[in-house]
Amino acid sequence: MALITLENVTKRYPAPTRGGVPLVAVDDVSLEIEQGDVYGIIGYSGAGKSTLVRLVNALEPASTGRILIDGRDITALPERELRKLRLGIGMIFQQFNLFSSRTVRGNIAYPLRVARRPAREIGSRVDDLLSFVGLTDKADAYPEQLSGGQKQRVGIARALATGPRILLADEATSALDPDTTQEVLALLRRVNEEFGVTILVITHEMDVIQSLATKVAVMDRGRVVEHGDVFDVFSRPREDASERFVSTVVRGVPSPVELAALRERHPGRIVTFSFRDGTRSQASVFVTLAESGVGFELVYGGINDIRGRAFGHLTLALTGPDASIDAALDRIRESTDVTEPGRDGGA
């Protein structure tokens, strides 16, 4: 059984003007998030990601559909039960949302005080969390004395204080520079691996998904247009919205404009070879070309790695007699995707 299940969940907001149409922020979304997943939800601003998180956290009710946590329908729970449920769900935010008047220790202790845990337990729990996030020496500092990355580490420690099974991260690294982003992502990976916490990562940054998530759902105008294993979505996006995101981190197939520029600079035929693990290796493509007497030069593309699984597109300029190139491409096509724009009906 999935830890979090969304069944045909829709969230409508009243029309902004009288007589207008209601705004559908989340539109008939169905998803299953398994225990231990790091599940990314990606989409441009306004796609409905934050609304989805508020529904999972039961901060707002869904208009229709069901949300099950551990098989229990949370859309039907009374407020008192919802408060209990939220103790099992931690949350971190883009702007950290720390209490500026409390020290680091005070911020981390806050949810434990609200949950009325004994003082001694609070003290040792906070010490453990400070050590886990590497901020023991900052225990008595105030948020304004911390860097952005340190603030988010306090946010993570605070979110973990009550021992939640689920952590919701809403644009948690969007306010951080690239190095600090990587530090925070590494910490989130440890939260998942060492504590087994299931993490839902909301972001508009594809590289966050690439380095942290195992599964991803792509949202566009309230709908989930594609979801699945990160490797599958990255290496073979099926929808336009997914493709646009993937192209922000993966240098794939040249656009028509790039292709025209490549043709100007390079003699010969421009051909793209697409690799995915399990398909023929790059080396054998190069060997086949060389054996066929075809000259080649790498002019565009690259190979990407997602947790040890490689995929990518290499565009080569091939020179030599057409018959030799055709014979080589026929052999390569038996095991590798080959596209030759202009000859394959492409651009």
Ligand SMILES: Nc1ncnc2c1ncn2[C@@H]1O[C@H](COP(=O)(O)OP(=O)(O)OP(=O)(O)O)[C@@H](O)[C@H]1O
């Ligand atoms: N409380 C609300 N009342 C009315 N409309 C809302 C409310 N919250 C969100 N919306 C609308 O719902 C749509 C989805 O917003 P949401 O914030 O979930 O998107 P998002 O993908 O998280 O975008 P961002 O990354 O900019 O936060 C938007 O059109 C937004 O204006």
